Amino acid sequence: MLKVGLIGAGAIGNTHLLGFENNNKCQIVAIASRTEEHAKAVAEKFQIAKIYIGDNWEEMLRKEDLDIVSICTPNYLHAPMILEAIENNIHILCEKPICISREELIKVENRLKNKKVIFFTAFQKRYISIFPLIKEIIKNNILGKIILTRYLLTHYGPYKSWKASSNEKWFFDTKKAGGGVLLDLGVHCIDLLRYLIDDYVKVNGFNFNTSCINLTYEDNCNVIFQFKNDALGIISVSWCNVPSEIIEIFGTQGSLKIDLFAKKLFSFTPKKLKNNPLIKSAIKSKMSRDVPHHSLINHFITCILKKKQENPNFEDGKKAVEFVLNAYSLKY
Secondary structure, three states, X not given: OEEEEEEOOOHHHHHHHHHHHOOOOEEEEEEEEOOHHHHHHHHHHHOOOEEEEOOOHHHHHHHOOOOEEEEOOOHHHHHHHHHHHHHOOOEEEEOOOOOOOHHHHHHHXXXXXXXOOOEEEOOHHHHOOHHHHHHHHHHOOOOOOEEEEEEEEEOXXXXXXXXXXXXXXXXXXXXXXXXXXXXXXHHHXXXXXXXXXXXEEEEEEXXXXXXXXXXXXXXXXXXXXXXXXXXXXXXXXXXXXXXXXXXXXXXXOOEEEEEOOOOOOEEEEOHHHHHOHHHHHHHHOOOOOOOHHXXXXXXXXXXXXHOOOOOOOHHHHHHHHHHHHHHHOOOO
């Protein structure tokens, strides 16, 4: 039985805990939280024996003989917690973004070398049921050569789209968040496009504004970039709009559209593609009731038991952060 410790008792921490609780290969043995009230409530809900309050997460990692740590804290805490977990040979599941600077990425990468630690970045969108189908459509050249992609991801912004679980509104603190909407939502967009299509090679353009939230970083932005296979990409993210998530992929022989908030999840052109078995499967696809985070956790646990690192790994988390940092470097 794998022993699990979790850091961060907020909303996403609860989602992780439910995933671990539903997997019979592991047991949640400890939780660390800055807020005593949250820690006690979560400990009672999930029957967790050990609680660490305030900055005592380090003590939990050193004392509890954990197999797994799940990191669900504000962005600026991810790197130091990852580094401490590596030192204690604990397998790591970390929420995005895994780091907020190139220096942190280098430190983590160097520390992971020659360690047998399984590292997963929490890119749960890969586990939404339609996306493996889309990946197969692209892989089998049903759309021909991919030439252009567009990804739109928006919501009302932090603390409007969800209720804050603490009084510390760290999303709007530049030192703690590390960036704006691109670091929050854009990392998901680029990871999913890397998973579906190919790696990116160059960020060509970045424009942004702050139109609805008073902060240093962007609350709306567009990024133009290029994939390794020469396809072009556009990512648009916003904290100032109604919730929406639309991905469009254009090829020389056809195109497709996934709208995760629409009644009709999948559409395509031209009509002659409708007889293709993969297209037929995508047409029938509906949003699953399975929680993507839980599918991610099940995969993570399977990898630990098999002692085999799979994706989404550290490199995937690193690539996503570097994409954002490359875009930010074009601000001036």
